[in-house]
Amino acid sequence: MHDTTTLQQRIVQGLNEIDIPDSPENLYAPIQYMLQIGGKRIRPLLTLMAADLFSIDEIDKALPAALAVELFHNFSLMHDDIMDNAPLRRGQQTVHEKWNPNVAILSGDNLLVMAYAQLAKCPADKLAGLLGAFNTMATEVCEGQQLDMDFERRESVGIDDYLQMIRLKTSVLLGTALKMGAILGHADENDAQLLYDFGVNVGIAFQLQDDILDVYGDPAQFGKQRGGDILANKKTLLLLKTLEIADRDTITVLNHWFHDDSNPEKKVHEMTSIYDKLGIRKLAEATKQAYAEHSFRALERIRVHASRKAPLQTLAHALLTRTH
Known part of the structure; x- marks a missing residue:
């Protein structure tokens, strides 16, 4: 290899x-x-x-x-x-x-x-x-x-809608990159599809890791402004999960900060505090981990020796545990 x-x-x-x-x-x-x-x-x-x-x-x-x-x-x-x-x-x-x-x-x-x-x-x-x-x-x-742009204007976006959007916008390219290589390597249709599934699920987990890092990553390592998604009112998994489980008073506070950009630093701090109070990071990590596990199960089912799959496992692990 x-x-x-x-x-x-x-x-x-x-x-x-x-x-x-x-x-x-x-x-x-x-x-x-x-x-x-x-x-x-x-x-x-x-x-x-x-x-x-x-x-x-x-x-x-x-x-x-x-x-x-x-x-x-x-x-x-x-x-x-x-x-x-x-x-x-x-x-x-x-x-x-x-x-x-x-x-x-x-x-x-x-x-x-x-x-x-x-x-x-x-x-x-x-x-x-x-x-x-x-x-x-x-x-x-x-x-x-297109869905990503549509979501900017939509009042209500479901978690399943968001996951489908990132699957299309980000993940299918990773899956297809792998599938094309499999085709050229003479893989059979089943193994090529399993490798595609591995890539798509890694891609979704990768984007969810990005959502988490935007709020909880070290800006010096992540290379982006902390809370950039919060400031842009992006409907990430963290926000959507919060809207799903928050009580009415918390949603009122969220709506206030969603429309108030007068103090960016305070907006990031207050929104992050809400995430912390509701355990949103842990819930997002669990969702990310579920997709990661789906990906590795697909890779395991591919009928080649485990040693040949090790480089892909190593790369996927690096992508999903990155801090930047």
Whole structure:
């Protein structure tokens, strides 16, 4: 098997070898910029790790699919940043801030085309399965982003609604990255689906960990403002669980802070105090852990030797216990 450092190096090398023209500059320079500011490259890594799980000889054949996953991810981020009016991405100016929204829309569109160009390099006998998985995922990511925007305006959002939204917006990409690698590694349909289920459940648990860290993480480690979701009135699992179990007086206080942004520090403190009083962190941790356990059970059922699954178990554990 290949170690993760070697696989990550192949991904970086593959991205560097993509032929990106110089002109028109305002189309291609933002793409080069977006790819150069990096990120963890977790999703393409999962594609290569999945191929490696089933066949040590298919890594090079899986690289175009891994690059397609990374290009798609960056396309979605470029467009999400416009919709969220986000000033920073990975600690750097977002493309729409550095250039303008129209440039970011068009460059993002081209990143999606580039993703399909990479997919076209995959083995012909695997292409139908890869395209089916990729296209389903791409549609679901768009659905998830739309639901996320809809939830900002909806008064009432259920916990199941929220979990479905993060499954679509975040988790199906992790699952599909793994499933595509499994297809290229000649996994049978059952094992490919189990690996997909592993990735989706890890992805949901990963987002729930993010929700918890936003309130309870160390800002110096987490790299974000503490209570950013509270200040943005985001309907995270913590808030939705609070609304589900709080009494009428507590909900009155919550509604006050939901509409009062005059003292951000006090708002974060008061909302966190309510979470503490109701044991919300423990409840959120339990939900996260349930999805983590679902993911590891799916991985256990895959019919390869346990030693070959160890790298995926290690990576998932690192993602779900991270402090930043």
